[in-house]
Amino acid sequence: MRLTIASGVAAFTAAILLYPLFQGGAWFWTSLGAVLAVVAAGLVSSRLSLPAWAAPLLGVAATWIYLTVAFTAEQAWALLVPTKESVVELARLVTVGWADIQRFAAPVPDTEGITLLTAGGVALIAIAVDLLAARARRAALAGLPLLALATVPATILADPISWPAFIVAALGFVSLLIADGRERVGHWGRAVLVRRTRAATSPAPRGSADTSGLRLSGKRIGFAAIALAVSLPALLPAMEPVSFFTFGVGGRGSGPGNSISIPNPIAGLRGQLDLPEQRTVLTYTNNDDTPRYLRIYALDTFDGQQFGMTQPKGAPQNRTENGLLPAPPGLSQKPKVNSVITNIQISDEIAGLQFLPLPYPPREIRVDGDWRADVDTLMVFSTREEAGGIEYEVQTTEPEPTPDLLDELELAPRPATDDRFLDLPDNLSPEIRVLANEIVGGASTNYEAAVKIQEFFTKTGGFSYTLRTQGHSNSALRDFLIRDRAGYCEQFAASMAVLARLVGIPSRVAIGYTGGTKIGDRWQVSTSDSHSWPELYFEGVGWLPFEPTPSGAAGQGSARAPEYSLPRPTATASTTAPTPGATSSSADEPQDPAARRNPRELDREGTVAAGGLPPDDSMPLIGKIGIGAAALLLVLLIPAGMRLVSRNRRVRSLGFKVAQPADDLTARIVSGRGAGSVVAAVWAELDDVLCDYGMARQSSETARALARRLTQQYEFDADSAAAMAAIASAVERVLFAKDPGPIEPMKKDLRAVRQALAATVSRGRRVRAVLLPPSTLRRLRFLGERLLDGFDLLENIRLRRTAAQKGG
Template identity: 30%
Template sequence: MRASNRSAVAVLVAVTLASLTLLPLTSDTSYIPLALVVTFAIALVGAVVRRLGLGNGVVLGVQSAVLVVFVLGIALSLGGAESNLLGQIGGLYSSAAEHMRTQAAPMPPHPGVKLLLVTAVGVVAVLTDVLVEGIERPAWAIAPPLTLYLVPALGLAEDLSWWPFVLLAVGYAVVLLNEGLTAADRWPRAVGSPDHPQSDQGTHLGYAARAAAMVTVPVLVASVLLGAALPLPGQPGWGVGAGRGADGPLQMTDPTLDLKRNLTQPEDYTVLTYQSDAPSGSYLRMASLPVFNEAGWQSSGISLQPGSTLPPPPGLTTDPARERTTTIQVGDFRSEYLPLPYAPRSFEAPGEWAHDDVSLMVLGTGDNRGEATRNLTYTVRSVDIEPDGARLSAAEAGMPVDANLTAALPPDLPPEIIDLTLEVTGDADTPALKAAAIQAFLRSSEFTYSTDQAQGTTYEQLADFLVRDRRGYCEQFAGAMAVMARVVGIPSRVAVGFLPGSRTGAGWEVGVRDMHAWPELYFEGEGWVRFEPTPSLVTGNAPPWTIEGTDPGGTSTDEGADPSSEPVPSESVPTVDTPSPTPSESSSAPAAEGSTIPWGRLGAGVGIFAGVLALMAVPALVRLRRRRVRLDLSGEMHDRVERAWAELRDTSVDLGRPWPEGSPRTIGQTVASGLEPGPARALTAVAQLVERSRYARSLDSHANVTGLAREVLDGMTRHLTWDSKLLALVWPRSLFTGPAPRLPERFRVWERFRVWERLPGRHR
């Protein structure tokens, strides 16, 4: 097979395997045959155009045109709302970005995502072909496929297995194997020696396989070691460190992704049922989002603790309203978060679980924690947080242990949000009354509940929701109230979970559309208190302790209220005449914005970056080791002379300079003509020693061969630029394109790295 054809096959295999690393992102595998076709077309076109003798620029242009035509054809077949083709493609890409932003992995099928994935694979195929054949840098061919691998490796928070990296490594090994065979083909087949007869293609294949293994095996070993120290998100360590165990940092998925998807399900269906010894239903809380910045409400790094007994509710100094026992049966609902009434005290659930002492979240820590709740039955013992209205009205805004996150007000928060908050709360004189005013404002007729809005709580989205269109769903209502609470100095966070659901004969049924978000505000002595700013037709009445004018002694019958019940008349903005707060009063929250370091993804990024560096460093390390062995002062004079000569030849090849044919004396004279006088004389002396070593009966010399060789090497590299030296170090061409001489027995252990040592023509 011609070298160009073989390279095309290597590119096809490498890119096809790399395209499979995207499978964790989507449940739609129909992109794979399309990606295979476009990769095959690009590789075939490259091989054909090169066989016609056209330049690399023409090859790149034709391949790019093939990719564009293919993308246009797919876009036509997928259809779209736009009338023109370019608008249709833009619409597909735009909808793909929104789909990927709002859907949890593996994403459901989407035409725009399919087009985007196929386009990405096609671009990677073109770039890989350019590196392998266009500029003849096959060692760099790992970079384009690596970008495909990095998308799920860094974008997913869990369930990234080991097999995508193996596919990537196998594809790279195929590229190196092809380069080895190509290098072997460059050497004359008719040249041989009694000790090293003419080699056949099978021998070349064996040496090429050793070359590929020389690079890929150390990288795979390094990856395993890196995986032990820096496990990827969602993956356990290899027996070292905490990994995903119950004691240590854990990277969590974003619960708001499931929130929007479940609220917009075309058909509501039951995801869980529960029975309780309390007379009313309960909000089932799953996750807590304490961090707020320009990207919206987010989770933070947490430290999980083992055991099924949780600490008392943070900040609660009074006796809880009641204790209850709840038995929950989950159906086909998959999550790493365990739905629990707030505040849980203990639970009994099969599987591996751990809890966070600050947020009282319980998360799965097993191998398949993304499906930890599926078909699960468990029991929870909890206490209800139902503050006395009068006591809450007089309570101060407290300072929780995570106030650096939950009380931080971003300094770049849009001023229109701040101004609106101060206007809404201007007549309220205590933190709780300010919170009640914010809730009443959001539940008023000025706002419209709609799931047509995009998922998210960024600055721009919240400003649009509060000041302009005033349309959104529970995520925007909860996020807006939590932000406004921080403006007036009340620590806040957003909780995600389920509404109480509908009462049945034996208990309560919770549907997929009952997934919900609500704010939790922190008050001195009361701890974290639930508020409900989402309109009443969706959630029923707000909790009585959050409504000014409600009887303080009233009970929390609202938890199980029928969603169709009407709001209580007292739900209105407080009218107490209170002076507007001064800027100092409204900025009592810490000014520093809370921030957390995503250790899981950071560790994954560092691990992958270190793996790439290790991959790039292998050829350089092998080459440096070879140089040290060759310039060793030990051994017989014959061996030292041959080793020094081989090192001079390989260094010349590494620097991109031709090593002429002919006798050692002729080679020495030719190469010395390009050196300064000192290195030129040293090279001539080495060439003479090589001739005497090979053709004289004896070599009676005490010359410092190593010193002479080092002087020549210094002369070869003295005037090179730093980038030329770096290229020669990172990509030593002699490892793949030049033969290495046979060493004495004491050095034979390194012969396994001299891939081309036995090829014909090794004695030049």
């Protein structure tokens, strides 16, 4: 019963390591109840003397009943007994909890589903610990499931595990080991001590076994292990956490650090457009000094009333610090691609923004913090950082399509597009469907249809820009397109995206900022530059922005339609098509190229021309891997290096003193001086050679007996036998003769004996003797035992009162 309770304590103390993953404390108390249920089941199993295999089954049943009471009591019979309804509800909560785990980033809210999964997982760990420790009597192996609990926060969180929580968990495991030791000794098991102590040799009370010596050894080992576990990681390089569970981001979370906070983009856009005064949002420069749309959100779902955003997912491999972002969807090698580098500075007044305003499509970003890219949309976001006040640099690879290229790509077979970019509600007004067909009538390609739809809003449809209208309902969309034809950028963008979907063009709505106004050497983007525009998908070039909002509108003066989205010119023009997403502005007047150059780009002109970011001073990944492998190899070769050094010192007979004598005989030889130093070096080296080859000398074996045994057992030839006899004779003279006389150089004798011994063992044994010599490991073990002996002082420390204190 003691082991069952200790197993529960160890499991729960290990579960404390999970606390950084949660916001509230519901998981803590629920997990405690689950562990108590498992402990109760274990006590019943011990009381009834059930077989070992039955205890886990009883533990699972107790956990099931506990979870039923805690989460689905209303569906259970008598609030306790599981029913079909309670099982279905538990399954639903498990599904919801798993979805929440994928959706939120740590620390997650303790929802019912997440709490259920946590309590159930901790209970399973407790069952496994009880099975190994109390049933199979393998308490040491019980550390493996406990380690699984520590692995979860270690692989999810960037911060290291809290050392106080680790110490609590380690003490729980040590208490389990101590309980197992006392259980064994209590049943007259054999106590194996590191060394004997007075407490271990003193008589024990009648009828009980003395466990004090074992307890001292257990404390010694436990404290040493905990101290090393806490201090050793500080000497090791930090490792990148890898999330085995792909903790993503969520929807509307409760704040930074929980999930990505996604405000209503439409409401935020309308609020910024309605502000009575302009405020600077950001400034930027780029190497071609051309204004560009800066996208923040990509809205891809339409419910009939307004566009919404699918929750972005950012895997660890898509962090901006890892280098290139995922490739832009749909972009092939056919269109010409411009590489542009943009430096962006966000205003300090911006608060709560966890997405980066970026030109599309970004390929590489240099920014401080944990920022990640969504694979589908290339939105860049963070679950921990905010964009306010930061500065970052982004490289974009912008396609430069032409009408002819878009028509050509239209003829190629198109792969299936995600359905969400074409989905429309069934109750969409038939009048809107008829209007879409009327607008694109006569268009032979999707590109031509897209141009006609944009021209409908900007020229032929008679639309006007105003902020007075609002509404997102189905009827509001119909009124905007058919009757009122007045609105602001959100209505224009959403309406064009809907019409594009009606004619089979995948579309989405982007929200961000237009290119802003040139002030000095930087482009300045203010709140009045908030904008929304549609993005349409064309296989081969990917997502392209269009501009249905009428130009020249108040507050939208920097909004301009890309060149490729305009109707084909009737005459050949000498102008060059601008980069997609680039805008022109009245503020962008012709200037001297030298005056328009960003000073920060002067020292990296060659890099920009090559289409890449400035050289990264950090070491490439392959270099880091190589250094890590070399460091690991050096660590593994430490024993071999120590062995090589000791052998060279001994062979040179430089008065070597053995660091840790193997036994009394070696110690007596080493204690000699003068001629005995040579014999000491030879004897110590011979002792290590025997240990490395698995032929260790018996502690009671004399030098002559050892020479006789080795010569006969391994059938030495005449030279090897004479060399071994010479070494044994020299040892006896140093030990027993009053005057040992001159000692001849014994280097050749030692080499002959070593070669004779090596010839009797396998090649694998010889390789091990060189790379991982047991003699060196033996010395390291002796050093560890001395270190552990130091913990004995903890048992002998007593506070003594001084005479002054006694008199006081």
